[in-house]
Amino acid sequence: MEIRSISQPAPDRRPPAVNEDLVLTGPDFAVVLDGASAPRVHVDSGCRHTVAWVVMQLATQLATPLLTRSSAPLTDLLADAITAVRASHAGTCDVTNPDSPSSTVTMVRLHPDHIEHLVLADSPIVIRSPDGQITVHSDDRVDLLPDRSLETVRRLRNQPGGFWVASTEPKAAYESVTGTTDRADVDAIALLTDGASRYTERYGHSWDELLDVLTTEGLRQLIERVRRHDSTSTTSGKRYDDASVVLLQGP
Template sequence: MRTELVSEPGDPDRPNEDFAAVVLPASGQGGALVILDGVTPPRDGTGCLHSVPWYVARLGGALTELTVSRPDVPLAGALARAIARTAEAHAEACDLSHPRTPQATVVTARWSPETVEYLVLSDSALLVESSEGSVTAVLDDRLSRLPRSALATDALVDANVRNKEGGFYTAAADPSVAERAVTGTLPRATVRALLGMTDGATRWVEKFREGDWADCFRFVRKEGAQALVDRVRELERRDAEKRAYLRRSKTHDDASVVYAEL
């Protein structure tokens, strides 16, 4: 089995708000990958004493452990338990009802000798290569389908669309959000490899239009996960002044990539 993992902060002077892991249980009968992208908080606070990296480390660690230790629990159930466990760790000291309580996007996949399960929540991505070589992008596109007017300000987003019906969802403090994730199960024999990415890495496709999802998958398989992040950084630097592609987005974002050949 070949696996690769890369996670780089957008700014070396700021903590990386991503989490990335790939695990191979001692049984040797399968594995899992977990990727979280912490939501950068607004300047006026989150109602929480803890940082986004603290939250992402807690949630990512809990989810990684649960995907391995409880193979009998579906991934949505594992995510719900991980969210609940993380919420319990700071519920007494923090306002978990605040719309910007620390939160994250989630991608996870788990494989056994029989199946490959997957879960995607919010705007990170999972690419699945079939045994025949075709590539399918598993996406939660609710955020991208919202009108720009709904996303004009943080206040509008928090009041109307963040973790609300008709809007988009992230993993925050409410375990029930796990049921909103995009999930599925595939026969193991039909899956050759998986590629999970936070949106700092999916910029290769979604902002800079270097190719489609299949092109992105082939690039990582040939050149490696680090090469994808390096290419995104190069494109960001080129566009930093004119912002033809980046527009109002931050110049550099945390970028994580996990690649696993099954």
């Protein structure tokens, strides 16, 4: 399959514009990560590193087994990556702090007859079949929290009955949404961070329209459309966000 990608920082970031999303692709895989930290600026994360550093370290740990075509399940690859990143800064940071920097993780891996997927937290995968049917693989557990207060998020983060992200708990990998799709049933696949998927999830366009924009007008055009919505939106929450898309298309 042809693999194309784009990743842009939020336009309201002050220089230097640090993109806390990251895209990683290879001949037979694609990964998107979307970094996150505590929603309040003065919360002590217990970590001396930035969100972008944690995202980069996770990507680095995932790259080697994916590039060397490890046969291990995607959940094992992610658990090993989280374990390695935790160990790399356990000596300098409090890796038990529930507000430690974290990331969503979304992956697909191509095989001759099927495609594996993994989704951890709110960066969805959208698949279109040759006959135009749309399937969305998403992890909406953060949307099911009773509220978004700092205390609730801290209490339910990486806990049963709460939501799961890639941070310092390897067990989170095994809470991912996973599955396989026959390759014959796939025409196009999009992996999106929520800065791009908000075209549908916040602004009401269908997933079918989102894929049409990607496959006919291009990845940049989708982000430009999102930014136009962002600039006039009255919806509560973060006005702009980093936005990343990977599109896999073709046989």
